[in-house]
Amino acid sequence: MAKLVLPAGILVLLLLGAPMLLMLRYSFNIFDPLYLMKTAFTWENYAKAVADPYYQKILTTTIVVALTCTVLTTLLAYGPAYWLARMEGRWKSKLTILTMFPLLVGGVVRSAGYLALLSTDGLVNASLRGLGIISEPLQLLYTPGAVIFATVGIVLPYMILTLASVIESIPRQVEEAAANLGARPAQSFFRVLMPLSLPGVLAGATLVFILCMNAYATPLLLGGPQFQMMAPAVYEQFARASNWPFGAALAFILLIVTVVLTSLGSSVIAKRYKAG
Amino acid sequence: MTSFTRRSFLATASAASAFGLLSSPGIAQSKDLVVGTWGGTFGDLLKENVDEAILEPAGWNVLQEVSGPVPRRTKLITERTQRRGSMDAALLADFDMHAAAKVGALEELNADNVASYNNILPFLQKKHSVPLIYSAHAIVYRKDLITTPPESIAELWNPAYKGKIGLSDFLYTSNMAYSAIANGGTLSDFEGAEKGVQQWKDLDAKLLPSTEAVGQALSSGDIWITIISAARGYSWNKSGIDLGWVIPEEGAFPAVYEAAVPKNARNTDGGMAYMDALLNPRAQAAFAEKMGYLPTVKNGSISPELEAQIGFTQAEQNRLWQPDLDFIMENQASMLDSWNRTLKG
Numbered sequence: 001m002a003k004l005v006l007p008a009g010i011l012v013l014l015l016l017g018a019p020m021l022l023m024l025r026y027s028f029n030i031f032d033p034l035y036l037m038k039t040a041f042t043w044e045n046y047a048k049a050v051a052d053p054y055y056q057k058i059l060t061t062t063i064v065v066a067l068t069c070t071v072l073t074t075l076l077a078y079g080p081a082y083w084l085a086r087m088e089g090r091w092k093s094k095l096t097i098l099t100m101f102p103l104l105v106g107g108v109v110r111s112a113g114y115l116a117l118l119s120t121d122g123l124v125n126a127s128l129r130g131l132g133i134i135s136e137p138l139q140l141l142y143t144p145g146a147v148i149f150a151t152v153g154i155v156l157p158y159m160i161l162t163l164a165s166v167i168e169s170i171p172r173q174v175e176e177a178a179a180n181l182g183a184r185p186a187q188s189f190f191r192v193l194m195p196l197s198l199p200g201v202l203a204g205a206t207l208v209f210i211l212c213m214n215a216y217a218t219p220l221l222l223g224g225p226q227f228q229m230m231a232p233a234v235y236e237q238f239a240r241a242s243n244w245p246f247g248a249a250l251a252f253i254l255l256i257v258t259v260v261l262t263s264l265g266s267s268v269i270a271k272r273y274k275a276g
Numbered sequence: 277m278t279s280f281t282r283r284s285f286l287a288t289a290s291a292a293s294a295f296g297l298l299s300s301p302g303i304a305q306s307k308d309l310v311v312g313t314w315g316g317t318f319g320d321l322l323k324e325n326v327d328e329a330i331l332e333p334a335g336w337n338v339l340q341e342v343s344g345p346v347p348r349r350t351k352l353i354t355e356r357t358q359r360r361g362s363m364d365a366a367l368l369a370d371f372d373m374h375a376a377a378k379v380g381a382l383e384e385l386n387a388d389n390v391a392s393y394n395n396i397l398p399f400l401q402k403k404h405s406v407p408l409i410y411s412a413h414a415i416v417y418r419k420d421l422i423t424t425p426p427e428s429i430a431e432l433w434n435p436a437y438k439g440k441i442g443l444s445d446f447l448y449t450s451n452m453a454y455s456a457i458a459n460g461g462t463l464s465d466f467e468g469a470e471k472g473v474q475q476w477k478d479l480d481a482k483l484l485p486s487t488e489a490v491g492q493a494l495s496s497g498d499i500w501i502t503i504i505s506a507a508r509g510y511s512w513n514k515s516g517i518d519l520g521w522v523i524p525e526e527g528a529f530p531a532v533y534e535a536a537v538p539k540n541a542r543n544t545d546g547g548m549a550y551m552d553a554l555l556n557p558r559a560q561a562a563f564a565e566k567m568g569y570l571p572t573v574k575n576g577s578i579s580p581e582l583e584a585q586i587g588f589t590q591a592e593q594n595r596l597w598q599p600d601l602d603f604i605m606e607n608q609a610s611m612l613d614s615w616n617r618t619l620k621g
Contacts, residue, residue: 033606034379036353054621120496225445225483226620236616239346241609 027248037245045249055233055250059257062230065144065219066212069151073159073208074201076152081163082193086172096164099157107154111221114150115141118222142224150218155211159204166200167193202269206262213258230254308337309546312351312366315342317567325562330553336546345372352538356381361540364547367408370532371449371608374601377404383537389548392555395573405534406551409560409569411507412588412596413450413529419520421500429458429526432501433475441481442499444490448615449604450529451503453597457526464600466611473618483619494519505531510568510586523592530596533569 027045029037049055084095102110117123118140125137140146170193178188194201216231223229234254237247309331313319319340327338341363343351348363349372355361356379368376376382382404387393390406400407415426421440426432432441432454443451452469455461455476459468482499484490487508493499495517509521535554537547553559560571564578568586571578578586588596604611 031609033609034353034375036350054617057621119492120498220485225485228620236612239344241612242346242350243609 023248023251026244027252029245031243031245033242036242045246046253048246049249049253058228058230058233059253061144061228062213062254063257063261065148065151065215065229066209068148069155069212070205070209072148072152073155074205077156077159077163077204078201081160082167084160085164085167096161099160099164101157102153103157108217108221110154111150111217114146114153114218114222118146141222142227144223144227146222147215147219147227147229150222151212151215154215154218155208158207158211162204162207163197163200166197166203170196198269202266206266209262209265210258213254213261306543307335307546308339309543309550310339310341310362310364311550312341312343312348312363314345314367315340321563321566325559326550326553326556330556330559331549334549336549338550345369348372349376352376352381353379355538355540358540360542361538363538364541364543365535365537365550367533367535370405370407370530370534371599371601371604373405373534373536375605376536377402378602378605381538381540383539383541383544383547385537385548385551390551390555392552392573395555395575397572397574400532400572402534405536406555407572408533408535408554409507409563409567410530410532410572411505411569411586412523412592413447413454413503413531414506414509414521414523415501415528416494416504416506416509416519416521417501418494418497418518420518421497425520425522426501427522427525429454429524431524432503433458433472433479435479437479437501439480439482440498440500441476441479442490442493442502443476443481443483443619444487444502444504445483445485446487447503448612449608450531452611452615453529453599454503457597463597464603466603466607469611470614470618473615477619481619491517503529505569506588507531507568507570507586511566523588523595525595527595527597529599532572 026037028041028043030040030042030044032038080099084092084099087095115122119125120137120139120141122140124140125134128134129137174192174196175188178192179185183191214231215229216235219227219229220232230250231254234247234250237243237250241247311322311327313322319342323338323340327336327340331338345368348366349368351362352366353376366373366376373382383389384403385393385406393401393406396406400410415429415432417426422437426434431437452466452473453463455472456463456466456469459472461467461469482493484493484499487504490499490502490504491508491512494502494512506521506523509519513519535551537544537551541547555573557571557573557576560573560576561578563569564571564576564582564586570586570588
């Protein structure tokens with residue numbers, strides 16, 4: 001059995017572990033405008049990124065956007081997930097496939113679609129002007145709202161499918177028992193269904209939060225150059241400034257913050273659930 | 277029937293992947309020619325007018341490796357110590373090519389290895405690269421909205437255009453050069469550039485993420501005035517946007533795109549053939565016609581009508597700046613940092 005795991009293990013080490021170790025090493029080097037970097041072992045890049053208000057602001061924006069998207073996605077996904085989980089018959093599989101359908105289109109393509117919708121002369125503005133609701137086009141593109149709206153649209157299927165699979169495993173009789181004992185629908189939801197589905201909420205929220213923290217195409221295309229999040233900032237250091245050491249340090253800061261916040265969130269919610 | 281177990285499938289798949297990974301460098305044959313370039317319209321024009329029109333009939337098989345300019349420059353610099361590089365020819369803007377030449381990554385070019393080398397216009401001739409096309413990052417404006425043509429750089433900070441000044445994020449080097457000159461700096465120190473960028477921010481200048489976004493913003497009237505290549509002004513004008521462009525009295529940043537052959541190219545002969553093909557008058561005329569860039573060779577001819585639209589007068593030509601490429605190379609990262617902090621912070 002262990003031998004069967006070996007090829008996949010080697011591939012993961014080669015394709016994920018090795019590049020990350022290399023990046024970690026680069027993050028301690030010193031930038032050189034001509035030769036890209038000089039070999040060194042300094043914490044300078046990390047210190048600069050952590051102490052600099054410019055990068056603090058980018059990290060804060062990233063966390064706020066990721067948290068907002070996670071909360072909104074959870075709220076928006078719970079209803080459809082419950083409906084899908086409790087559905088029976090041939091429509092269930094069709095709707096499950098339909099939920100997954102947006103995932104077949106890449107994030108960049110979807111963001112390009114949102115560009116056509118939200119630009120000054122895009123579909124939304126043209127429709128509102130056509131209906132006489134507005135006279136001047138609204139600034140919809142290159143705003144934080146556009147980024148949050150599009151990101152939620154992208155991650156929603158992950159949350160719906162994760163939640164649906166957990167809700168499906170909760171016997172319907174549990175809800176019926178709660179109703180028989182006099183619980184109102186809201187009580188049944190908050191006291192019975194919600195605690196039982198919490199592992200699904202946690203799993204979905206973790207997945208969505210990680211995806212949002214690392215969002216690249218959506219903030220870049222819909223947020224415009226003035227809206228800064230961490231993944232585009234990392235890319236900018238590599239692809240525009242040629243500053244690989246600083247880009248690598250930013251990438252590891254993003255990784256560490258994501259891991260810490262995800263673990264912290266999971267343990268706080270799990271503790272609260274146990275206490276309740 | 278042969279049984280195909282999961283174990284044998286895994287073994288076969290691993291072996292096939294390993295074979296694919298190991299054998300890829302061997303695919304390149306002596307007539308294969310890998311060209312690192314931009315994609316889109318630029319890549320299509322190269323394919324149609326250089327690859328298919330000149331090199332393929334001569335037996336070369338051209339493969340375009342499309343990427344952004346900085347990754348391409350990085351490849352040239354980082355691969356220079358390897359025996360074999362990944363490109364046989366690379367195309368870059370002059371300041372990016374300068375960095376690659378500076379670290380000794382490029383072959384020396386002359387009339388012996390590039391037949392058309394002596395046809396290059398003298399002011400564009402260089403030791404390690406050939407100029408493919410050139411224009412200038414001029415002031416481009418909506419003629420119907422700004423009825424008096426802007427003559428001075430100062431017009432880019434005219435309060436009357438508050439909220440209607442566009443800045444291409446991509447062209448931060450040129451934008452900062454303009455800003456430096458407008459604020460008493462020089463092309464060798466960019467002194468005062470930050471001040472001008474801050475003033476743009478105060479005037480609610482719109483920062484646009486790509487050249488295409490600048491075109492769309494000009495078209496919709498979101499912006500009225502910007503700094504972009506005169507060649508773009510010409511091609512957008514052809515697409516129906518009422519645009520004018522000027523080389524201001526203080527001068528303008530030249531936009532020169534170059535090509536070079538890496539010292540460790542797998543196919544140096546192919547790379548040299550590519551350099552020669554780029555200088556072919558037919559290819560040069562196609563770039564002028566389609567994209568509005570000027571020929572870089574003495575024997576490149578374009579029609580007088582086209583020349584009148586995209587060409588520069590001698591006075592304008594004389595006003596084009598000569599950027600300090602060493603300064604740009606040394607300070608590009610800090611320029612980008614300053615640009616970002618002022619406009620995006």
